[in-house]
Amino acid sequence: MTETEKAIEAALFAAEEPMSVEELSRFLGDAPYGDIRDGLEALAEHYAERGLRIVERGRRWHFETAPELAHFLRREREQVRRLSRAATEVLAIVAYHEPVSRAEIESIRGVQTSGGTLDVLMEAGWIRIAGRREVPGRPTIYATTPEFLDHFGLASRRDLPGIAELRAAGLLDPVEEAFEALVEADEPAVEESFDEAPAGTG
Structure with a gap:
C-alpha cells in the first residue's frame, strides 16, 4: 500500500462525512486528483472482500459495512417503513x-x-x-x-x-x-396512481 493510499484510508476513516476527490486532495495538501482517484480505486479493490468496503456514492467516498454482514450489527430488527x-x-x-x-x-x-x-x-x-x-x-x-x-x-x-x-x-x-x-426516451418512470384526484381538478 502506497503512502497516498494510507493517507486516503486514514482520512476516510476519521471523516464524519463522505469525502469527494477534491476534498481529499485539499486534506492531503493539494495532492493531484489523479493520484487520489488511483488511490481510491486501489483501496476499493483492497477492501472488496473484507468486512468493510470503501465505496463511492454520488461522487463522494466513505467506508461502509459489507452488505452481507450488516445483519450481524443490528441489535434489533428494524421495522420497515413502506412508502405509499x-x-x-x-x-x-x-x-x-x-x-x-x-x-x-x-x-x-x-x-x-x-x-x-x-x-x-x-x-x-x-x-x-x-x-x-x-x-x-x-x-x-x-x-x-x-x-x-x-x-x-x-x-x-x-x-x-x-x-x-x-x-x-x-x-x-x-x-x-x-x-x-410515463417514460421519456429510455428513462423508466412509474405506474399511474388511483389514490389521488386527477391533476387540475379540485
Missing part, C-alpha cells in the same frame, strides 16, 4: 427526471401530488429542494440526495435501471403499459 404508492411514484419521477417541479411531477403522473408526499420524501432524506425554475412563478424544483444513492446502493444516477432491466426482473408486470406511458 404515491410517494414511490414521486420518488421514481424525481430520480429519473430531476430536477423537476411539482407541476412537472403531476404532469407525468396525471394526478395531483400532495405537499405531504414530498414532505415524507424530504424527511426520509431522499429528495431535496434544488432551487427554483426560472419561469413565471419560479416554481420550486426537486432532486435526489446522496442519501438516496447510498440507500439504494448506487454510485450515481447513471446506475438507475433501464426499462429492459426492469422488464427482465419482472417489475413491469402487470402494469407495464401504464409504466411505459
Whole structure:
C-alpha cells in the first residue's frame, strides 16, 4: 500500500462525512486528483472482500459495512417503513427526471401530488429542494440526495435501471403499459396512481 493510499484510508476513516476527490486532495495538501482517484480505486479493490468496503456514492467516498454482514450489527430488527404508492411514484419521477417541479411531477403522473408526499420524501432524506425554475412563478424544483444513492446502493444516477432491466426482473408486470406511458426516451418512470384526484381538478 502506497503512502497516498494510507493517507486516503486514514482520512476516510476519521471523516464524519463522505469525502469527494477534491476534498481529499485539499486534506492531503493539494495532492493531484489523479493520484487520489488511483488511490481510491486501489483501496476499493483492497477492501472488496473484507468486512468493510470503501465505496463511492454520488461522487463522494466513505467506508461502509459489507452488505452481507450488516445483519450481524443490528441489535434489533428494524421495522420497515413502506412508502405509499404515491410517494414511490414521486420518488421514481424525481430520480429519473430531476430536477423537476411539482407541476412537472403531476404532469407525468396525471394526478395531483400532495405537499405531504414530498414532505415524507424530504424527511426520509431522499429528495431535496434544488432551487427554483426560472419561469413565471419560479416554481420550486426537486432532486435526489446522496442519501438516496447510498440507500439504494448506487454510485450515481447513471446506475438507475433501464426499462429492459426492469422488464427482465419482472417489475413491469402487470402494469407495464401504464409504466411505459410515463417514460421519456429510455428513462423508466412509474405506474399511474388511483389514490389521488386527477391533476387540475379540485
